[in-house]
Amino acid sequence: MDDPVLLTGAGGRVGQAILGGLADDYEWRLLDREPPTGEHPGEYVVADVTDYDAIRDAMEGVSAVIHLAGDPRPEAPWSSVLENNIDGAKTVFEAAVDAGVEKVAFASSNHAVGAYETDERTPEMYRDHHELRLDGTELPRPTNLYGVSKAAGETLGRYYHDQHGLDVVCVRIGNLTEGHPPIDYERGQAMWLSYRDCAHLFDRCLQADYDYEIVYGISDNDRKYYSIERAKEALGYEPRDNSAHFDGEERVDEPEA
Numbered sequence: 380m381d382d383p384v385l386l387t388g389a390g391g392r393v394g395q396a397i398l399g400g401l402a403d404d405y406e407w408r409l410l411d412r413e414p415p416t417g418e419h420p421g422e423y424v425v426a427d428v429t430d431y432d433a434i435r436d437a438m439e440g441v442s443a444v445i446h447l448a449g450d451p452r453p454e455a456p457w458s459s460v461l462e463n464n465i466d467g468a469k470t471v472f473e474a475a476v477d478a479g480v481e482k483v484a485f486a487s488s489n490h491a492v493g494a495y496e497t498d499e500r501t502p503e504m505y506r507d508h509h510e511l512r513l514d515g516t517e518l519p520r521p522t523n524l525y526g527v528s529k530a531a532g533e534t535l536g537r538y539y540h541d542q543h544g545l546d547v548v549c550v551r552i553g554n555l556t557e558g559h560p561p562i563d564y565e566r567g568q569a570m571w572l573s574y575r576d577c578a579h580l581f582d583r584c585l586q587a588d589y590d591y592e593i594v595y596g597i598s599d600n601d602r603k604y605y606s607i608e609r610a611k612e613a614l615g616y617e618p619r620d621n622s623a624h625f626d627g628e629e630r631v632d633e634p635e636a
């Protein structure tokens with residue numbers, strides 16, 4: 380991919396995980412409403428994703444977009460998710476179509492489907508003997524307005540694919556942490572996404588050919604209730620990490636290369 384890739388929300392945690400693995404692999408155009416705090420690969424545009432004109436300008440000559448910018452707080456109020464997450468996603472998809480961008484990878488969330496974690500199922504569903512797997516074909520079941528905003532983003536992506544021909548992949552990201560999985564948090568261990576698997580997954584989102592996809596973004600954890608089969612099939616995702624290979628902060632069992 381020779382043309383620039385636009386990364387929105389570049390200054391955040393997911394953006395840093397992606398750049399940590401892929402800084403040298405693409406010509407990056409980074410975008411965030413906050414100015415950069417240190418060195419960064421590529422151009423850096425300071426803009427809000429709700430500003431159509433600024434986003435359309437930032438898309439000029441871009442082949443693909445990874446759209447991360449938004450309010451990531453599960454407890455975020457409606458006013459914030461409406462503006463930053465829903466209006467922001469609509470602006471990004473629309474500008475992508477208008478600029479002739481080929482594909483957009485959208486950062487969705489586990490919170491779009493959090494209500495599948497019923498009282499009857501938890502905590503057993505977080506354990507490796509449990510057989511439930513959500514695979515991306517199920518309807519959204521958010522537990523909070525943040526999750527509603529992510530389901531809305533997925534639906535906006537569907538619309539811009541079906542009506543405007545944009546290729547879209549929605550990645551329902553689990554729980555991204557650096558270095559090791561969450562400690563004493565079974566749910567977080569079941570949906571852990573390591574930094575290197577995160578970078579690899581979004582690399583696949585840039586490289587693979589697809590139409591419209593919803594996939595789960597987690598490492599290959601023994602404990603899991605999200606299937607990673609669709610990410611493997613549609614994108615060629617090959618995760619290397621597994622929360623079961625850690626004892627607290629220590630890696631105790633290196634997965635085979």
Ligand SMILES: NC(=O)C1=CN([C@@H]2O[C@H](COP(=O)(O)OP(=O)(O)OC[C@H]3O[C@@H](n4cnc5c(N)ncnc54)[C@H](O)[C@@H]3O)[C@@H](O)[C@H]2O)C=CC1
Nearest residue numbers: 388390391392393412427428447448449451486488552555
């Ligand atoms: N970190 C995680 O485990 C997960 C993250 N996600 C999603 O991934 C995306 C990135 O999350 P994180 O990196 O964790 O969040 P973060 O808060 O670390 O980064 C978000 C970045 O977006 C920027 N931003 C926010 N609103 C903006 C706007 N209106 N215009 C321009 N820039 C804006 C912020 O300045 C920040 O740099 C979010 O959409 C979040 O919902 C989804 C599931 C899990």
Ligand SMILES: O=C1O[C@H](COP(=O)(O)O)[C@@H](O)[C@H](O)[C@H]1O
Nearest residue numbers: 451452453488489490553554567
């Ligand atoms: O969507 C997100 O999910 C992760 C994991 O959720 P949590 O409720 O287990 O913490 C969260 O850490 C992240 O901030 C959020 O954007």
